[in-house]
Amino acid sequence: MTSAVxxxxxxxxxxxxxxxxxxxxxxxxxxxxxxxxxxGSGKTTCLRLIAGFEQPxxxxxxxxxxxxxxxxxxxxxxxxxxxDYALFPHLNVLDNVxxxxxxxxxxxxxxxxxxxxxxxxxxxxxxxxxxxxxLSGGQRQxxxxxxxxxxxxxxxxxxxxxxxxxLKLREQMQEELKALQRRLGITFVFVTHDQxxxxxxxxxxxxxxxxxxxxxxxxxxxxxxxxxRFVADFVGSSNxxxxxxxxxxxxxxxxxxxxxxxxxxxxxxxxxxxAAKLVSASYLGxxxxxxxxxxxxxxxxxxxxxxxxxxxxxxVTLTFNREHLHLMEEGA
Amino acid sequence: xxxxxxxxxxxxAILPRRGGFFGNLSDILWRNPKLLLFLMLAPPVLxxxxxxxxxLFALLLQSFFSIDEFxxxxxxxxxxxxxxxxxxxxxxxxxIRTVAMAAIVTLxxxxxxxxxxxxxxxxxxxxxxxxxxxxxxxxxxxxxxxxIYAWKLILAKEGILTWLLGKLHLNWLLDAWLSLPVVGxxxxxxxxxxxxxxxxxVWLPFMILPIQAALERVPANLVEASSDLGASxxxxxxxxLFPLALPGIVAGSIFTFSLTLGDxxxxxxxxxxxxxxxxxxxxxxxxxxNIPLAAAFTVVPIVVMGFYxxxxxxxxxxxxx
Numbered sequence: 001m002t003s004a005v006x007x008x009x010x011x012x013x014x015x016x017x018x019x020x021x022x023x024x025x026x027x028x029x030x031x032x033x034x035x036x037x038x039x040g041s042g043k044t045t046c047l048r049l050i051a052g053f054e055q056p057x058x059x060x061x062x063x064x065x066x067x068x069x070x071x072x073x074x075x076x077x078x079x080x081x082x083x084d085y086a087l088f089p090h091l092n093v094l095d096n097v098x099x100x101x102x103x104x105x106x107x108x109x110x111x112x113x114x115x116x117x118x119x120x121x122x123x124x125x126x127x128x129x130x131x132x133x134x135l136s137g138g139q140r141q142x143x144x145x146x147x148x149x150x151x152x153x154x155x156x157x158x159x160x161x162x163x164x165x166x167l168k169l170r171e172q173m174q175e176e177l178k179a180l181q182r183r184l185g186i187t188f189v190f191v192t193h194d195q196x197x198x199x200x201x202x203x204x205x206x207x208x209x210x211x212x213x214x215x216x217x218x219x220x221x222x223x224x225x226x227x228x229r230f231v232a233d234f235v236g237s238s239n240x241x242x243x244x245x246x247x248x249x250x251x252x253x254x255x256x257x258x259x260x261x262x263x264x265x266x267x268x269x270x271x272x273x274x275a276a277k278l279v280s281a282s283y284l285g286x287x288x289x290x291x292x293x294x295x296x297x298x299x300x301x302x303x304x305x306x307x308x309x310x311x312x313x314x315x316v317t318l319t320f321n322r323e324h325l326h327l328m329e330e331g332a
Numbered sequence: 333x334x335x336x337x338x339x340x341x342x343x344x345a346i347l348p349r350r351g352g353f354f355g356n357l358s359d360i361l362w363r364n365p366k367l368l369l370f371l372m373l374a375p376p377v378l379x380x381x382x383x384x385x386x387x388l389f390a391l392l393l394q395s396f397f398s399i400d401e402f403x404x405x406x407x408x409x410x411x412x413x414x415x416x417x418x419x420x421x422x423x424x425x426x427x428i429r430t431v432a433m434a435a436i437v438t439l440x441x442x443x444x445x446x447x448x449x450x451x452x453x454x455x456x457x458x459x460x461x462x463x464x465x466x467x468x469x470x471x472x473x474x475x476x477x478x479x480i481y482a483w484k485l486i487l488a489k490e491g492i493l494t495w496l497l498g499k500l501h502l503n504w505l506l507d508a509w510l511s512l513p514v515v516g517x518x519x520x521x522x523x524x525x526x527x528x529x530x531x532x533x534v535w536l537p538f539m540i541l542p543i544q545a546a547l548e549r550v551p552a553n554l555v556e557a558s559s560d561l562g563a564s565x566x567x568x569x570x571x572x573l574f575p576l577a578l579p580g581i582v583a584g585s586i587f588t589f590s591l592t593l594g595d596x597x598x599x600x601x602x603x604x605x606x607x608x609x610x611x612x613x614x615x616x617x618x619x620x621x622n623i624p625l626a627a628a629f630t631v632v633p634i635v636v637m638g639f640y641x642x643x644x645x646x647x648x649x650x651x652x653x
Contacts, residue, residue: 051556052559052560053560072559073560074560074563079560079561080557080560082553082556082557084553086551086553088554088557088558089576090575090576099558099561099571100561100562103558103562103567103571147561148561151562
């Protein structure tokens with residue numbers, strides 16, 4: 001089967017900085033693919049390589065099985081939703097959305113109709129006459145989306161598109177983007193540093209660090225079975241456990257991870273639990289997050305709010321089901 | 333430790349008055365921001381309003397007076413007779429010649445300035461940016477007259493340009509150009525072509541800097557977005573860069589256009605004996621003593637610029653502001 005986007009040993013070096021380092025990647029047509037990683041991990045450079053704003057230093061990029069090396073951005077049927085939207089300030093909303101059709105020489109009446117239709121799709125019908133400066137951040141985001149979608153791209157690239165929105169709007173847009181993607185069946189490639197966003201929206205996630213892909217998988221694979229300390233640490237709030245600790249419970253000297261909700265707190269200081277000091281408790285609404293200190297190892301546990309908690313500074317016993325202890329491939 | 337340091341000294345919630353003249357002045361100005369604004373604006377507004385615009389209006393007033401042809405004295409009755417004189421064919425020639433020169437100089441400056449400004453705004457960083465500013469500003473620091481006389485030597489029949497073209501076996505090109513009507517002449521330094529070259533040289537920085545400032549404000553990702561949406565580099569220039577740089581081009585053209593309209597030194601030193609507006613003003617207010625006609629000539633560039641700005645606004649040159 002052909003990939004929507006495939007990278008074969010793709011590198012992009014800026015001088016001595018290896019922004020992207022020998023990356024192999026296959027994005028399935030029609031999937032919602034997230035590139036997750038901290039800033040400077042190479043995820044945005046990968047996006048720019050697909051868009052054509054950057055050319056690989058080495059390796060081969062194919063888009064729907066066509067070689068993309070040396071192809072300028074304006075010849076790729078790939079469109080981008082930019083981080084700060086990059087709407088043209090001198091054009092009104094309708095002309096912004098119709099821009100891609102205009103430069104392709106499509107007649108005025110037809111492109112206006114298509115632009116108006118796409119504006120309706122992103123729930124901004126009738127906003128065509130306004131200038132981008134008169135819109136709110138969320139509306140600009142929708143215009144940027146419409147401007148890309150109106151071209152019916154083979155791949156839609158989204159560069160942290162929700163970063164500038166406030167929480168409530170962000171959650172709403174996450175749902176809408178996902179629904180839109182399902183409806184249109186276009187391959188979405190989404191760059192984000194927000195693990196929650198990546199896990200909740202994507203069909204598959206690639207976790208980036210230092211210009212390399214650390215792990216690719218479905219959100220639950222990434223979250224439940226991280227292969228390396230970095231992924232466990234970066235994705236979600238898993239406790240990363242050192243090999244010494246893991247060996248006591250599993251018999252294998254490997255790094256392990258344990259999700260905070262798998263830890264139970266007891267007050268009796270006996271049995272085979274782990275003794276730990278309660279450092280602090282943060283109320284998060286439905287749950288309360290506890291910071292614990294187990295002989296120098298910092299652990300986090302989440303418990304349902306409302307349960308009686310020992311005072312801060314008290315020693316408690318931690319217990320967990322050994323099956324919940326995940327062993328990583330990374331050895332000691 | 334830090335806790336002890338921080339809590340050692342009790343800190344009041346409201347700090348005491350500073351006192352003294354400046355302390356009290358600060359308090360008063362903070363409470364009355366309009367007073368501060370008034371104090372800051374009054375001197376420049378007085379200067380601009382009374383000294384600058386006042387003397388300009390006094391000059392314009394003169395244009396409604398007329399000169400008594402017999403006695404050479406100024407007749408202080410309001411009349412449009414002097415403006416009628418502007419319409420004489422000899423004076424209309426001067427006006428048309430000057431406006432045409434200003435228009436061509438402006439167009440050429442914009443064409444030359446744009447790539448330089450684009451480079452400076454997009455690519456020049458660090459010391460290259462410093463070099464750019466130095467290169468643009470350096471010619472402005474040296475005397476205007478020295479530069480013009482230097483150009484007279486460069487463009488003269490025995491000058492370096494003729495010599496260089498001779499070495500390149502391109503003299504025939506120069507001769508062919510100089511044999512053309514209107515733009516030609518005995519040598520470049522006594523032709524309109526020479527006047528044009530020197531005008532463009534002298535005013536170019538005034539075109540480069542505003543365009544550079546305008547391009548600097550265009551986010552780089554707009555160019556990427558345009559390309560991403562399928563626009564070729566040429567289409568991106570026409571649809572994104574040029575419209576967004578237009579306010580800068582118009583600002584620069586206001587300089588080049590009005591400076592050319594008013595200049596009287598360059599056409600006097602380099603060019604033909606035919607007059608430009610500035611020279612006409614100079615001649616009428618000086619040797620001829622015809623202050624009203626000189627004033628009427630002065631009104632011409634103001635009116636032309638008024639129409640120019642009105643046209644630019646109608647064409648949407650300031651929409652991107």
